[in-house]
Amino acid sequence: MDERQRSRRPGGRAARVGAAVHQAVTELISERGHGKFTVGDVAARAGVADSSIYRRWGSLETLLTDVALTRLNARSPMPDTGSLTDDLHTYAAAVAREITGPEGLALLRLAVALSSTGQQGQQALDDLLAERGRQLQSMLDRATNRGEPAPDALAVLDHVMAPMYIRVLFGLGPLTPAYVAGLVDRLLSHQPDPSASPPGP
Incomplete structure (x- = not known):
C-alpha cells in the first residue's frame, strides 16, 4: 500500500x-x-x-x-448489567474514578471555565450536559422496558452527578465508595415499587 x-x-x-x-x-x-x-x-x-x-x-x-465535549462524553460509557440498580452503581463508581483522576478533574474544570467565556463556551457546557442526559436516558429507558421503576435523567444528574462534581470541584471531601453508593441508594429509595399494591380509594 x-x-x-x-x-x-x-x-x-x-x-x-x-x-x-x-x-x-x-x-x-x-x-x-x-x-x-x-x-x-x-x-x-x-x-x-x-x-x-x-x-x-x-x-x-x-x-x-471540542476537547471538553468529546473527551468528557467519551468517558464513563453507560453500563448494561440487566438491572437499573447495578447499572447506576456501576456508572456512578466509574464517573467518580474518572473525575478524581488528574485528566478527569482537568476536563471538568475546563467545561466549567468555558461556560464563563461567552456564548460559545456556555453552549459547549449545555451540549455536554444534554449529551450526558441523552446517554443516561438510554440506560433509564432500558430499565423501563424491563418493567423497573426509573427516575428521569435530570434526577440522576441532580442527585448523583451534581453532588460528586461539586464535591470534587470545591474540594469538599473524597468520593469514597460508600459516599457514591449512598447517592445512588437515596435516589432509588424514592422510586415507587411496581409490585406494591395501589393505594385504596
Whole structure:
C-alpha cells in the first residue's frame, strides 16, 4: 500500500493528529489550567504545526470546546448489567474514578471555565450536559422496558452527578465508595415499587 492509499484510509493521519492534539490539550489543562497556554503550546506538545490546528479548529476556544465535549462524553460509557440498580452503581463508581483522576478533574474544570467565556463556551457546557442526559436516558429507558421503576435523567444528574462534581470541584471531601453508593441508594429509595399494591380509594 502506497502513502497516498494510507492517507485516504478512515482513521488515518487526520485521526492521529486529532488524538494527539486532544491529548496535548488535556495535559496542558492538567498542568497549567485554562487560559495559561496558546495554540503554539498545544502544537509543540502534539508535534504538529500551528497551521494544522487553525485549519481544523479555527481558534483555541473552539479546540477547547471540542476537547471538553468529546473527551468528557467519551468517558464513563453507560453500563448494561440487566438491572437499573447495578447499572447506576456501576456508572456512578466509574464517573467518580474518572473525575478524581488528574485528566478527569482537568476536563471538568475546563467545561466549567468555558461556560464563563461567552456564548460559545456556555453552549459547549449545555451540549455536554444534554449529551450526558441523552446517554443516561438510554440506560433509564432500558430499565423501563424491563418493567423497573426509573427516575428521569435530570434526577440522576441532580442527585448523583451534581453532588460528586461539586464535591470534587470545591474540594469538599473524597468520593469514597460508600459516599457514591449512598447517592445512588437515596435516589432509588424514592422510586415507587411496581409490585406494591395501589393505594385504596
